[in-house]
Amino acid sequence: MTQWIDQQKTLDLLVDQIEQSSVIGLDTEFVRVSTFHPKPGLIQVAIGPNGYLIDPLADIDLKNFGEILSGRTVSILHAAQEDYEVIYRLTGTIPNSVFDTQIAHALLSPQMSLSLSGLVESVLGKIISKDETRSDWTKRPLTEAQCRYAREDVMVLQPLYEDLHKKLSDCGRLEWMMEEMAFIYERNKKIFDEGDLDTQVAKFGSAWRLSEVSMSRLVHLVQWREETARRVDRPRKHVLSDQSVFSLAQCEALERHHQLISKHGLTEHQAGRFGDQLKKVLANAQDVGGMAPPPMPLSKRLKDDLRECQKVCDAIAVDLGIAPEMLIKKRHLVASLDGRGWRPTGWRAELLDGVF
Secondary structure (H helix, E strand, O other): OEEEEOOHHHHHHHHHHHHOOOEEEEEEEEEOOOOOOOEEEEEEEEEOOEEEEEOOOOOOOOHHHHHHHOOOOEEEEOOOHHHHHHHHHHHOOOOOOEEEHHHHHHOOOOOOOOOHHHHHHHHHOOOOOOOOOOOOOOOOOOOHHHHHHHHHHHHOHHHHHHHHHHHHHHOOOHHHHHHHHHHHHHHHHHHHHHOOHHHHHHOOHHHHHOOHHHHHHHHHHHHHHHHHHHHHOOOHHHHOOHHHHHHHHOOOOOOOHHHHHHOOOOOHHHHHHHHHHHHHHHHOOOOOOOOOOOOOOOOHHHHHHHHHHHHHHHHHHHHHOOOHHHHOOHHHHHHHHOOOOOOOOHHHHHHOOOOO
């Protein structure tokens, strides 16, 4: 049975069912083409043999739904990162007890990022449709094909959970899974509540060349772009490109309108809309301090050390039967050698003892 939910009364009844359930399947559909935030189109819930399609565009209050997802009930999702964001935008909270089937599979297999359809075929021997993946989920009414696709996606999650949970438990990796999900929850909570400034600044790999003052400008510009992109709901690059951010960070004087375009690569629209704001940002960024520049690129000797360390980690991953990227990412290996002193924690620390 599948139930369409666009009334508060039926949503409240579903919330009561979720509260009484130990596990549920959870999925979302959304559209994200030229916006910063995803535009929600549908929320799918599976409880036992029953599927529920919640219309987030209807006049319903989803606060209680978000709160119940923060409780003890385990929410089963697949590749959940964007689902977290959709649910946060709709409810102000994110699911707490999550079992991500993509991550669970990566802890059991050399395949790092298997799609839901690939995982369903591999584990359950079932083929599910991918025909509606690019649908516009914000149009109403949804087609029968869209509803069938949405229901099928969420109904396969509990059978996957049962299989993967048992395998993780049998091989002693269930605690790894719980640790991964707890880390992802805390990371997402911080990002959604406070923003993602550190990650966005870290993308500027050449920032190590900057002076203290220029680094201060870079941080202020990135922070302004983050806040502006969220406020106007446009992708970061539509507000200001990375190239323009880095160029402005290096300028020694506030620029005229035409220089923002000719020298720093802004479009006419960007310069007209944001020019005065950018001048204020640069004026307020003259005081040094705050975030330090990233370290210099690795020397030839350290690059050799990196390759050797990567070989050792790859061999450990092969012995475990998991993808090397799941065990350790290259950026973390670099951070262990470039002066930042990164070290593995948790289950990774035990497996990589003696490597660092």
